[in-house]
Amino acid sequence: MQAVIFNQYGGPEVLELVDIPQPTMAANQVLVRVKAVGLNPKDAALRAGMLKFLTGKRFPQKTGFDFSGVIVAVGDQVKNHQIGEEVFGYIEDLVGGAAAEFVAVKQDWIATKPAAIAHVEAAAMPCTYLTALQALRQAKLQRGQKIFIYGASGGVGTAAIQIAKHLGAVVTAVSSGKNQAYCAALAADKTLAYDQSDVFGDTQEKYDVFFQVHVLSGNLYSQARKILKREGVFITIEPNPLLGAQGFIRKLLGQPRLESLLVKSNQQDLEAIARMAEQGVLQPQVLQKLALSDIAKAHKIIEEQHTRGKIVLEINSD
Ligand SMILES: NC(=O)c1ccc[n+]([C@@H]2O[C@H](COP(=O)([O-])OP(=O)(O)OC[C@H]3O[C@@H](n4cnc5c(N)ncnc54)[C@H](OP(=O)(O)O)[C@@H]3O)[C@@H](O)[C@H]2O)c1
Incomplete structure (x- = not known):
């Protein structure tokens, strides 16, 4: 072959x-x-x-x-x-x-x-929708909550926009300026460009969930804290084994939760994705x-x- x-x-x-x-x-x-x-x-x-x-x-x-x-x-x-x-x-x-x-x-x-x-x-x-589904589940994203997706126009980001909207969340999508209209077309409620503004400084809103998808910019927990509610959740897909310990310390300090995810392949989640795609919820x-x-x-x-x-x-x- x-x-x-x-x-x-x-x-x-x-x-x-x-x-x-x-x-x-x-x-x-x-x-x-x-x-x-x-x-x-x-x-x-x-x-x-x-x-x-x-x-x-x-x-x-x-x-x-x-x-x-x-x-x-x-x-x-x-x-x-x-x-x-x-x-x-x-x-x-x-x-x-x-x-x-x-x-x-x-x-x-x-x-x-x-x-x-x-x-x-x-x-x-498969990989990107599993990652987004499992991350939003781990962050316990609820209907009506506000989520900030950093790195929204690529594989995981576009999956996260669609699943978060399906869950009834209010989505702010961060991408480069050239991809803002694309994120808006995926039904993001608000779009921000990391290369055109200070996306952390310019927003007055407080978020329930910060999903760091673009991980090459280094861990953004400190910046995310400025825009997260105190009881909010920061979740990253950075493959860093030290994040578990950091999350524990943040929790002891009463700061927003720090979670990390390594995607797992499993039939049940793939079936859930298949159902959402069949219904046209995911494109x-x-x-x-x-x-x-x-x-x-x-x-x-x-x-x-x-x-x-x-x-x-x-x-x-x-
Ligand atoms: N832990 C896990 O289980 C897991 C699972 C899947 C993926 N990952 C990792 O997650 C990352 C994202 O995966 P992906 O499939 O979504 O990648 P991708 O399709 O390449 O998307 C990358 C995204 O990052 C954005 N980006 C690029 N430079 C940026 C910057 N300086 N600041 C902010 N955003 C920037 C891009 O937006 P623009 O083009 O608009 O700049 C794009 O939306 C990868 O590193 C991947 O290895 C981890």
Whole structure:
């Protein structure tokens, strides 16, 4: 089968589209014929070797974590999925492999694809919608509450706007100025541009939840405190193991809660996302559709951290 691999860590140019044997399947896995693969910053980070202390020095390594496709074989322990079922999912581990014609995936990491949604759209949803759903749940966002989403125009941000609006929250979306109108079109109640104003100094409002999506600006808890209610919640998706201890100290000091989230793939949440997409509550934001052979170009765009919506690669479009 055709698959994307890399034989060393490095820039997008290390990605190679090659012929390799189809993956073998464990008893708790399904084999999926991939129709589309969605890209995330995680893909580029792993390829660049940013987590090489975890991913090691054995090559070739595979890539691709978000996908949509059709089940072509099921393992002996798989009870809830059948051959021919259209599924989408997020591979939670660091090994991936969805940027290929076939991928073997744990049964817990997939759900039935909504019939009304094309494979390309379904592949745009898993990681980012799971992240937004789990973050807003952890922050206990309630109807009528005000949420401030910092980094609102990319994958996780656009998911967060849509889910927060569905929950009945009042949304302020922060992006660059060029993406303000886009965030407004997604139904954000208010938009702010981090490159045109002091988004912390210029707002008089007090928020219930601050969701830090853009994590490369460093931890924004101190700035967020200025605009959070005392009983408010700051939640970040920065992968930083020290945040748990910091959150505990903030709590002891009676300051707004500091929460962090590492997304988990699970069938129940994927099913909830599928239902919301089926009802039209969530609209997958595929702003660029490319071919699998364009994967290096797609990685280059992703690692600039200014992707509007999502980039999806189509495979087996028949
Ligand atoms: N912990 C977890 O489980 C988890 C899960 C998913 C993602 N993540 C991480 O979360 C981050 C966001 O993921 P994503 O998929 O949403 O990425 P993305 O699609 O690349 O979006 C990045 C966003 O950041 C904004 N941005 C860029 N520079 C900024 C700046 N200087 N100040 C404020 N905002 C800025 C961009 O807006 P403009 O283009 O308008 O500037 C865009 O909205 C990534 O680092 C990713 O690795 C973590």
